[in-house]
Amino acid sequence: MLALRLTRSAHPAVQLRRLLVAAASAGTGFLLLCALGHALGHPDTPASSMLRLAWCAAPLAATVYFAIAVARTDPGTRPRPGLSAVGLGPARLMAISAATTALSCTLGSTLALLVFLHLRGDLTGMPFDGAATDFLAAGRPLPLPAALTLLALVPLSASAAVAVALRPREPVTGAARGARSYGRFGAYRRTAVRESFGAYGRFGKQSGAAARGRRTVVPAPDREGAADVLETGSETGPGPETGPETGPETGPEDVAGAPPSAAHTQPSGLPWGIAVLAVGLAVEALASRTGAGGAAGGRPAALLGLPLTAVGLALAGPGLTHLCGRLIQTVRPGALRLLAGRILMAEAARIGRPLGVVCAVMSAAYAMASLQDGQDASSGPLVTLGVLLVAGCTVATLLTAAVEARQARAGTTAALRRLGAPTATLRRAAALRAGALLALFGPLTLVVAELSAWPLAR
Structure with a gap:
């Protein structure tokens, strides 16, 4: 019910993208049903029918790929502060995204089934004077379990792919990522072991940006723009030593806004x-x-x-x-x-x-x-x-x-x-x-x- 409410209250642009997913699912489902109809109408050529069914893998993959991209840009299922307190953590939001994708693809598969049955003449009379009976198997009974199995491929594949793509991941902080620092004799190290006072005085770890009072950029998993870089620079002030190098630095990389x-x-x-x-x-x-x-x-x-x-x-x-x-x-x-x-x-x-x-x-x-x-x-x-x-x-x-x-x-x-x-x-x-x-x-x-x-x- 929550996924349905979020679907109904979404922005029109988001609704348009979901309708496009439903249309892609309808087209893929129709191609799968046409492959089934060709197999029913030509039982003596199973290789040709299998080739048509295998050819549907490309539209299926394209539809699933598009569904993942739409789920990534859905603002209704994006993690925000305060949602975990009401039971909407990352895992729950991922489940909602998968359910929303399944609803859109199921709508498209249902539309594909209705169009296929209409072209076969099962709902009304035979349209187009029976010109498309080669791949519709008109006049033959349609095996409903096989048709439903083929139509379920798109919703199941898309929802599973969305769940895998949006699964919760542990955030990698700057300390866990391990910033590059200098150890003894200028060797790189990634541990937090403190050096002795003699090593500090001889090899001058104060040559780093933080010891000179320069602005340091702390990497964060959600750092995406120059606003975060500038905010980090305002929080880190100059050290006890002052000089020409202690002032704030504004370089082209910071203006570009990319970490x-x-x-x-x-x-x-x-x-x-x-x-x-x-x-x-x-x-x-x-x-x-x-x-x-x-x-x-x-x-x-x-x-x-x-x-x-x-x-x-x-x-x-x-x-x-x-x-x-x-x-x-x-x-x-x-x-x-x-x-x-x-x-x-x-x-x-x-x-x-x-x-x-x-x-x-x-x-x-x-x-x-x-x-x-x-x-x-x-x-x-x-x-x-x-x-x-x-x-x-x-x-x-x-x-x-x-x-x-x-x-x-x-x-x-x-x-x-x-x-x-x-x-x-x-x-x-x-x-x-x-x-x-x-x-x-x-x-x-x-x-x-x-x-x-x-x-x-x-």
């Missing part, structure tokens, strides 16, 4: 993504070179490289986004380029993965377009529906991730405005980020699409 650890930590998936992408392209080229790529039975060998290239682009997305932010700041950057680059570097993990998935879907769709001449004409509408569903879910996931990133840097934007930054500067920084990402990922998508389509078109 130094988040901005300088490069995602580790770039080498793996490049390796998997190269393996996928090599598999497609090998299938084409052996002469099997153009044969009807050899095209599946070339199609094996498409999932590998998609996974490679998805893995390399955060690293490429981080690299793009670093390239913006090269060659004596100004305040605008520095701000845009630092934000890209800090949000590489949040924006890069959906962006890589969008590039993978576009390249795969371009490569699959070369196979349309040999496909059955009766499956054309279903193929179009599946492609539109996957592309729409991935693009909507990218836009939802952008909304999540905007919400995450709300404190940074407020701090910049308090410092006197004009709104036009923030808009130009956003346009610069979008243009840099388009300039990097656009040609990359075209190159991968051409290399993937070349073996399939032969």
Whole structure:
């Protein structure tokens, strides 16, 4: 009941995102039911029916991925101070998010069942003069347990994925993370063991930022903007020694609003993504070179490289986004380029993965377009529906991730405005980020699409 009340009282933008999840669930459920109908209408070709059912894995994965992104941006289930006192802790909020996702997906699955039954003629007369009876199994009894099992795949998968993605995690504080400090003879250490007075006097631990009276930035798990950095700086005052170095420091990194650890930590998936992408392209080229790529039975060998290239682009997305932010700041950057680059570097993990998935879907769709001449004409509408569903879910996931990133840097934007930054500067920084990402990922998508389509078109 609480999940239903939160669903009803949500913002219209949140309701729109939930309706989009329901629409994606309806499309995926309809494709699953069509695969069941083809199996009922063609019992002599089980391999073809199994291939249609396996092809529905891509829309299912895209729908689940989109549902996770929507659940992350839901403000009604976000942990806030005081909710634990009334019994709404992180675990309860995670359960509410999973229940809300299950409600949206169940609504979509119910709509898919009603549309499928209507097209079969079970509810009313046969529409479209029976033109779609090939994959509907009209005139045959529909096994209700099998249909309900297929329709339950989307709600169960989406709710389980949301529960795993939003599961409560132990906060990692600065003391637990272990700040870098200097021990004996300049060695790094991460323990809290105190040095003797002689070691302190000889090797000068007072050379650190805290001993000189500089402002220290205490890392925190929820530190996301310049407001927190400035607040930490105001709480830490100068030490007993005063001098030219004891005053407050305001650098470009603080103005950019990204934590130094988040901005300088490069995602580790770039080498793996490049390796998997190269393996996928090599598999497609090998299938084409052996002469099997153009044969009807050899095209599946070339199609094996498409999932590998998609996974490679998805893995390399955060690293490429981080690299793009670093390239913006090269060659004596100004305040605008520095701000845009630092934000890209800090949000590489949040924006890069959906962006890589969008590039993978576009390249795969371009490569699959070369196979349309040999496909059955009766499956054309279903193929179009599946492609539109996957592309729409991935693009909507990218836009939802952008909304999540905007919400995450709300404190940074407020701090910049308090410092006197004009709104036009923030808009130009956003346009610069979008243009840099388009300039990097656009040609990359075209190159991968051409290399993937070349073996399939032969």
